[in-house]
Amino acid sequence: MAVITAMLVLFVLTMLVATILATGTHSHTSTVRQVHWNQALAVSEAGLNEAVYQLNQNPSWDGATGIAVPGGTYDVAITHDSPHLGWKTIVASGRSKTAYGLVSREIKEILAPPSSFKYAMFSSTTLDIGGSTNCGVTGDVYSVNDMTLANNCSMVGSVVVYKGNLSAGNNVGISRDAWAGGDASGGGNILLSNGAVVGGNATAGNAVCPPASGFSDIIGGSITGNASAAGNISSLVGGLLIKNKHDPCPTQPERLTLPEFDPSVLYQPGMGVHTYGSPPAPPYTGGSADAVARFNAGQADDYGLPKAPATAFSGNYAVWQSNASQSTVLTLPGNWTIAGDTMVVTNAPIAFDGDNLTVASTQPGVIRPLLVIVSLYAPPGQEMSCSDQGGDCSIWGKNKVQVTSDVATIFYTTGKMAFKNSDNHGNGALYAGNMDVKNGFQVIYDSRVERIVGFGDTSLVRYSWEELKP
Amino acid sequence: MITVALMAVIIGATLGVLESVMRSSSFSQQRGEAIDQVRLAMDSMTKEIRQTAKVHPSTASSLDIDTYRNGQVTRVVYSVSGSLLYRTAGGGSRQIVSKLKSPDIFSYYYAGAQTPQATAPGTSPLTQIAITFPLGLTNPATDIVLSSAIQLRNSG
Numbered sequence: 001m002a003v004i005t006a007m008l009v010l011f012v013l014t015m016l017v018a019t020i021l022a023t024g025t026h027s028h029t030s031t032v033r034q035v036h037w038n039q040a041l042a043v044s045e046a047g048l049n050e051a052v053y054q055l056n057q058n059p060s061w062d063g064a065t066g067i068a069v070p071g072g073t074y075d076v077a078i079t080h081d082s083p084h085l086g087w088k089t090i091v092a093s094g095r096s097k098t099a100y101g102l103v104s105r106e107i108k109e110i111l112a113p114p115s116s117f118k119y120a121m122f123s124s125t126t127l128d129i130g131g132s133t134n135c136g137v138t139g140d141v142y143s144v145n146d147m148t149l150a151n152n153c154s155m156v157g158s159v160v161v162y163k164g165n166l167s168a169g170n171n172v173g174i175s176r177d178a179w180a181g182g183d184a185s186g187g188g189n190i191l192l193s194n195g196a197v198v199g200g201n202a203t204a205g206n207a208v209c210p211p212a213s214g215f216s217d218i219i220g221g222s223i224t225g226n227a228s229a230a231g232n233i234s235s236l237v238g239g240l241l242i243k244n245k246h247d248p249c250p251t252q253p254e255r256l257t258l259p260e261f262d263p264s265v266l267y268q269p270g271m272g273v274h275t276y277g278s279p280p281a282p283p284y285t286g287g288s289a290d291a292v293a294r295f296n297a298g299q300a301d302d303y304g305l306p307k308a309p310a311t312a313f314s315g316n317y318a319v320w321q322s323n324a325s326q327s328t329v330l331t332l333p334g335n336w337t338i339a340g341d342t343m344v345v346t347n348a349p350i351a352f353d354g355d356n357l358t359v360a361s362t363q364p365g366v367i368r369p370l371l372v373i374v375s376l377y378a379p380p381g382q383e384m385s386c387s388d389q390g391g392d393c394s395i396w397g398k399n400k401v402q403v404t405s406d407v408a409t410i411f412y413t414t415g416k417m418a419f420k421n422s423d424n425h426g427n428g429a430l431y432a433g434n435m436d437v438k439n440g441f442q443v444i445y446d447s448r449v450e451r452i453v454g455f456g457d458t459s460l461v462r463y464s465w466e467e468l469k470p
Numbered sequence: 471m472i473t474v475a476l477m478a479v480i481i482g483a484t485l486g487v488l489e490s491v492m493r494s495s496s497f498s499q500q501r502g503e504a505i506d507q508v509r510l511a512m513d514s515m516t517k518e519i520r521q522t523a524k525v526h527p528s529t530a531s532s533l534d535i536d537t538y539r540n541g542q543v544t545r546v547v548y549s550v551s552g553s554l555l556y557r558t559a560g561g562g563s564r565q566i567v568s569k570l571k572s573p574d575i576f577s578y579y580y581a582g583a584q585t586p587q588a589t590a591p592g593t594s595p596l597t598q599i600a601i602t603f604p605l606g607l608t609n610p611a612t613d614i615v616l617s618s619a620i621q622l623r624n625s626g
Contacts, residue, residue, distance in 0.1 A: 008484055019495045023502060030509065037513075465623035466521045466538040 029100060036096040039071040040105040043094030047074035048109050051090045055111070056459070060269045072096035080270050084370065085341045086453025087112045088460060091468070105467065112463035116259035116455040117410060120157065120445035123435040124258045126164070129153060130388065131440030134422050139429070139445025142256060150440070151193070158200065160253045163187050168221065171195035181252020183207040186214035188252065192221025192235060201239070204229035209249035258414060258431060261374055263345060265454035266318050274301040277320030284347055284376065287320025292328045292348050295319045312362050314340035314369065324348040324377055326392055332373070337362045338407055343372040350375045352397040361406035368406055372452055375413040386416040388438030393418045395432070400424050408448035493609065500607055501614070504569060508603050508616050511555070511566040518546055519599050519620045530574035530588040533599070550575060571606040571613065595625050
């Protein structure tokens with residue numbers, strides 16, 4: 001009996017000790033692994049930070065392996081121009097050694113140009129969209145001064161005028177907010193014709209409050225959301241109606257400027273730019289007398305490199321023309337197929353004045369290239385004798401310009417952009433110092449154009465951070 | 471007679487110890503399982519939250535984010551129902567934590583602010599999301615709290 005009792009007691013004590021030991025061991029293992037798990041991430045991030053530092057010193061830096069830091073070692077690798085031209089992808093893997101094995105973690109950071117293009121259409125002066133059957137924009141639209149929208153325009157997004165009037169024709173639909181600003185000299189009115197509807201809120205603000213004159217009004221049409229004005233409101237308002245508001249006045253929108261383009265980025269390592277009219281040098285206003293003519297004729301660039309054929313166009317092109325004018329217009333081919341990301345930059349005017357322009361991907365649904373068209377042309381004397389009928393335009397489309405949805409496109413000029421014909425369409429954005437679109441341009445904003453190398457601040461910013469494994 | 475009485479006392483004491491050991495072992499196992507479950511959930515949540523690309527309207531009991539998964543942006547929702555925490559993504563939903571004593575497990579820190587808010591997004595950039603798991607164990611009734619604050623890498 002005593003032996004049985006002793007064995008029973010022994011069994012119980014063994015169970016107790018075993019349980020305590022198992023719990024303790026498990027807890028210790030988990031804790032150690034957790035510590036090293038966190039350490040491996042810190043080591044990986046050390047690699048990432050080192051890469052960002054090195055890239056700031058030397059944009060061509062490719063990475064390093066087996067770098068020891070407190071807590072472990074890391075490898076870091078850079079892929080240049082990935083996933084897009086001028087972008088960089090950094091992959092850092094950190095390792096921390098434990099008594100139970102090696103803990104490894106891998107992270108990826110993508111560095112991109114800063115966000116520069118957030119609007120579907122942007123004008124740093126006035127913006128005039130005509131055409132009652134082809135006037136449709138999907139995305140937000142901004143102009144510094146007066147904006148005019150033709151009858152039946154369908155604006156799927158918001159509409160903002162920094163200092164001027166927003167005039168919307170009959171049956172114009174603005175799906176989100178409308179905001180216009182004015183000052184003591186006037187402006188800031190939202191003028192809605194018969195049947196025009198603002199789907200969100202409408203705000204007519206004044207920079208000077210109360211203004212001595214030039215109260216900003218909201219006149220006509222209807223507003224689904226709230227309406228707020230420093231002056232009168234005669235629209236049909238579905239939400240709150242606040243008129244003659246002076247305590248304080250509704251504010252005017254923020255003043256935005258056209259993102260600046262830095263041509264020197266074209267000459268950074270890896271850009272492989274085809275130059276016509278060397279030597280390129282700031283401020284990129286000069287060049288050679290035959291640069292545009294040679295580009296238009298499809299000749300090789302200054303270094304003898306052939307221009308890509310229009311059936312499979314791609315690459316970066318800089319065309320620097322001396323004494324640029326309307327007699328040195330860079331003409332883009334009537335029908336293009338784009339095989340990869342393409343950028344054409346010139347200080348001369350650009351015209352789509354031959355055949356109708358059609359741009360498509362060489363492999364629709366497979367390759368979705370980015371097309372960037374930049375004209376830095378400023379008319380002599382800075383006068384803009386450019387209208388939707390032509391003149392001294394920086395970018396001019398006489399016939400229709402049609403870019404398929406497989407190509408993300410941005411047309412950019414510091415001067416004036418004008419289009420005459422109807423049936424223009426494209427995915428991307430239009431940015432100009434001044435814009436006049438006679439017969440509409442159906443623009444569907446594509447976020448693919450939001451960050452483009454060379455625009456805005458030249459230093460890259462973090463676009464995404466992601467842990468890859470485990 | 472005396473021997474029998476002594477044996478009864480010894481066996482009684484032994485069984486008492488045995489019962490206590492069994493109870494302690496059961497609690498220890500329950501506690502270990504709960505901590506393991508929460509650690510696992512905390513690890514996977516931390517990873518997804520750390521690389522958040524966008525925060526949709528969220529509260530103290532529900533976090534709705536776009537996060538990266540194999541390079542693709544994926545929408546993930548964490549929501550508390552009763553004492554259970556669910557993860558919903560890609561049309562499927564599964565329970566990842568149980569025995570929560572409170573549904574308010576998320577708090578949000580914004581740039582320049584010291585105190586957390588109960589909702590997101592706000593007007594300032596979101597910099598951190600904190601998770602607190604208050605767990606209620608039974609036999610004996612015991613509370614365990616695990617918490618973590620996650621610095622967002624893609625904020626701003």
